[in-house]
Amino acid sequence: MEQTVGYGEDAYCDEARKLIQKACQREDVDIHFLVGGTQANTTVIAHILRPHQGVIAASSGHINVHETGAIESTGHKVLAIPTDDGKLTASQIEEAMLEHINEDGPEHMVQPGMVYLSFPTEIGTIYSAEELKAIRAMCDKYDLPLFIDGARLGYGLCSPECDLTLPQLSQLADVFYIGGTKVGALFGEAVIITSDALKKDFRYSIKQHGGMLAKGRLLGIQFATLFTDDLYFQISRHAIDEAMRIRAALQAKGIGFLIDSPTNQQFPIFTNEQAAILSQNFLLSPWKRIDDTHVAMRICTSWATKHENVDCLIEAIDKL
Amino acid sequence: MIQFQCDYNEGAIPVSCNVFLIAIWSRRWGMVKMPIAMKLVN
Numbered sequence: 001m002e003q004t005v006g007y008g009e010d011a012y013c014d015e016a017r018k019l020i021q022k023a024c025q026r027e028d029v030d031i032h033f034l035v036g037g038t039q040a041n042t043t044v045i046a047h048i049l050r051p052h053q054g055v056i057a058a059s060s061g062h063i064n065v066h067e068t069g070a071i072e073s074t075g076h077k078v079l080a081i082p083t084d085d086g087k088l089t090a091s092q093i094e095e096a097m098l099e100h101i102n103e104d105g106p107e108h109m110v111q112p113g114m115v116y117l118s119f120p121t122e123i124g125t126i127y128s129a130e131e132l133k134a135i136r137a138m139c140d141k142y143d144l145p146l147f148i149d150g151a152r153l154g155y156g157l158c159s160p161e162c163d164l165t166l167p168q169l170s171q172l173a174d175v176f177y178i179g180g181t182k183v184g185a186l187f188g189e190a191v192i193i194t195s196d197a198l199k200k201d202f203r204y205s206i207k208q209h210g211g212m213l214a215k216g217r218l219l220g221i222q223f224a225t226l227f228t229d230d231l232y233f234q235i236s237r238h239a240i241d242e243a244m245r246i247r248a249a250l251q252a253k254g255i256g257f258l259i260d261s262p263t264n265q266q267f268p269i270f271t272n273e274q275a276a277i278l279s280q281n282f283l284l285s286p287w288k289r290i291d292d293t294h295v296a297m298r299i300c301t302s303w304a305t306k307h308e309n310v311d312c313l314i315e316a317i318d319k320l
Numbered sequence: 321m322i323q324f325q326c327d328y329n330e331g332a333i334p335v336s337c338n339v340f341l342i343a344i345w346s347r348r349w350g351m352v353k354m355p356i357a358m359k360l361v362n
Contacts, residue, residue, distance in 0.1 A: 265327075281322060283321050283322065283325045284324055284325065285326065300326050302326075302327035309322045312322060
């Protein structure tokens with residue numbers, strides 16, 4: 001039996017922190033391990049915002065559509081901005097700020113206090129380095145902390161269309177997290193705080209939001225393993241490679257997509273009959289009803305997706 | 321049924337994670353942690 005100190009202050013968590021700092025090429029960042037994505041999002045957002053503030057996000061953003069009002073339960077409104085491709089733009093952020101500032105009596109409204117985006121987005125798209133730099137500049141202009149949800153970060157960074165690296169991301173975000181739950185870990189997200197102004201008292205926020213795991217070593221061991229020998233990126237690349245094979249098979253069959261996703265989530269539009277045929281042998285997620293006869297389905301690969309299972313899916317797509 | 325539903329579903333939990341949990345509960349974690357950590361991402 002091995003005994004360690006608890007609450008993420010053990011040697012395994014320290015080792016994981018050092019490995020992640022090295023991967024980010026920044027030794028000055030604070031790193032905290034939380035159990036899951038919703039917990040990470042609520043803790044970070046509630047930590048950053050003042051009571052009268054809300055968080056700017058894409059209307060399709062995870063915190064706005066798939067977290068059961070978790071952010072709102074902390075007293076902070078999600079200030080949703082409609083987008084076509086799931087991505088916020090710098091100009092949209094400026095519009096939201098100007099709309100608020102130019103209100104007659106802005107104190108009667110929720111004040112935008114930070115920006116949330118995810119990389120990749122909820123529908124698999126990714127920001128370019130140029131787009132993120134423009135958002136960073138806009139955040140600086142209006143003094144808005146930038147928080148990047150990286151629950152699927154590995155799948156974004158390993159996309160063939162990604163022109164960003166982890167060190168670059170570490171320079172652009174005030175806070176971001178490296179997802180483990182969806183990228184090979186049993187559970188866990190590594191929250192990285194780059195902004196000195198936001199580091200203070202974050203452990204209080206973790207504890208207050210029920211996120212402080214007493215047996216914290218379980219998180220440290222997993223992230224130390226994932227960040228040894230490039231494993232996090234190896235397994236992310238595997239998911240992307242398999243997703244791109246599926247995408248190519250769908251394109252070859254002439255099947256359209258809801259959105260052009262370069263990551264591990266693909267959103268083909270099937271006829272109802274095609275969806276029913278595939279659903280006999282494959283577990284896919286209905287994503288959006290297009291019309292009476294067509295439906296967009298989500299096909300998701302992961303680090304655990306087997307090459308031979310993708311072969312089976314491609315064969316089935318070819319027979320449609 | 322072959323799953324492509326999501327990247328966090330139960331199909332994506334390695335079998336070794338069961339051992340992982342058993343090891344924790346049996347308080348033998350310190351003895352088995354390295355093999356399990358390796359299997360975790362196998």
